[in-house]
Amino acid sequence: xxxIHYYMNPDATMKSMYYLxxxxxxxxxxxxxxxxxxxNAGFFSHCSCLLExxxxxxxxxxxxxxxxxxxxxxxxxxxDETINIMSDFFECxxxxxxxxxxxPYNKSYCIWVLQLSDYRNIDYEYISPxxxxxxxxxxxxxxxxxxxxxxxxxxxxxTIGIHYRGTDKYKETPLGDxxxxxxxLNMILNTECNEHMKVLVRTDQTQFLDYFKENLDNDKLIxxxxxxxxxxxxxxxxxxSIRDNYDHMMFLIPTFMILARCNHLxxxxxxxxxxxxxxxxxxxxxxxxxxxxxx
Numbered sequence: 001x002x003x004i005h006y007y008m009n010p011d012a013t014m015k016s017m018y019y020l021x022x023x024x025x026x027x028x029x030x031x032x033x034x035x036x037x038x039x040n041a042g043f044f045s046h047c048s049c050l051l052e053x054x055x056x057x058x059x060x061x062x063x064x065x066x067x068x069x070x071x072x073x074x075x076x077x078x079x080d081e082t083i084n085i086m087s088d089f090f091e092c093x094x095x096x097x098x099x100x101x102x103x104p105y106n107k108s109y110c111i112w113v114l115q116l117s118d119y120r121n122i123d124y125e126y127i128s129p130x131x132x133x134x135x136x137x138x139x140x141x142x143x144x145x146x147x148x149x150x151x152x153x154x155x156x157x158x159t160i161g162i163h164y165r166g167t168d169k170y171k172e173t174p175l176g177d178x179x180x181x182x183x184x185l186n187m188i189l190n191t192e193c194n195e196h197m198k199v200l201v202r203t204d205q206t207q208f209l210d211y212f213k214e215n216l217d218n219d220k221l222i223x224x225x226x227x228x229x230x231x232x233x234x235x236x237x238x239x240x241s242i243r244d245n246y247d248h249m250m251f252l253i254p255t256f257m258i259l260a261r262c263n264h265l266x267x268x269x270x271x272x273x274x275x276x277x278x279x280x281x282x283x284x285x286x287x288x289x290x291x292x293x294x295x
Contacts (some may be wrong), residue, residue, distance in 0.1 A: 017057055032065040034059045042237050044271040046073045047135065048088075048111040052279075054134060055127075063197060068134075072170075079243045087254055088246075092138040098171060101129035106238050115274040116173055118295050120283035122274075128281045135278075138242055144254040152200075152222050154258060159198050160188055160221070161262030162212075165272045166205025168235045173269050174292045178211040181266060184287055185216075188264050198222055200262060202255050206230065206231040226251040 016035060036049045050070060057065050070086045078085055163279045169175060188194050201212050201224040206229040230236050237245050260279035267273045269290045288295045
């Protein structure tokens with residue numbers, strides 16, 4: 001087997017995998033009690049940890065978990081500490097597994113490492129079925145996707161998506177200046193087959209949004225106003241109440257899934273960036289800013 005690169009303590013990871021007996025049948029039930037090693041983490045950071053631990057579970061146990069207990073995760077988004085909110089955002093994982101899902105498998109991934117790597121090199125063939133099984137949109141998220149597509153008249157096939165994660169992200173990775181993103185956009189628009197496309201911009205940074213409003217034809221620009229931005233260098237999830245954070249994700253996740261469908265996608269690197277790539281299931285037409293350059 002290939003060597004596993006741990007982001008989290010391997011002893012703690014192993015303890016999070018255990019078996020219980022079904023009270024009705026007496027049969028053993030495999031449980032993954034997922035966790036995040038940090039505190040006050042963002043939503044997609046939690047998703048990265050959860051996906052990573054699911055893949056680790058399969059690596060160690062050679063089968064899928066029967067039950068996932070994520071009750072100690074997503075602390076900044078749980079208005080009730082006793083609930084498991086995963087099913088609010090993502091479809092029930094007890095549904096039939098994708099036919100392309102492979103297990104047992106002799107490989108494990110550190111999603112935390114992948115978030116700051118070249119997304120074109122992700123093994124989508126292996127990882128995408130796990131994303132499909134555990135992170136497909138719940139019914140309410142699916143309805144919000146449809147609502148946003150209609151409300152803002154978005155045709156993903158004829159849209160270039162831009163995602164810029166600002167505020168406190170500069171502490172983890174170089175972000176690039178706003179002009180760098182505008183230059184990349186213009187390079188895509190200035191090809192004959194793309195000049196008609198509209199541009200969907202999603203950012204948490206008010207100044208980035210204002211820059212594109214000032215420098216891009218407003219007839220081309222699509223801004224989803226159901227999601228708030230900030231003019232500070234503090235993460236939005238630290239500025240809102242837990243209930244507001246929960247409500248915010250009800251529109252941010254659909255927006256990410258729409259961005260992932262866009263013909264071209266321009267994004268920075270990090271947990272938001274890698275989840276855009278994972279929802280996209282491909283590195284095709286994906287323009288990633290990493291370590292002060294475009295890949």
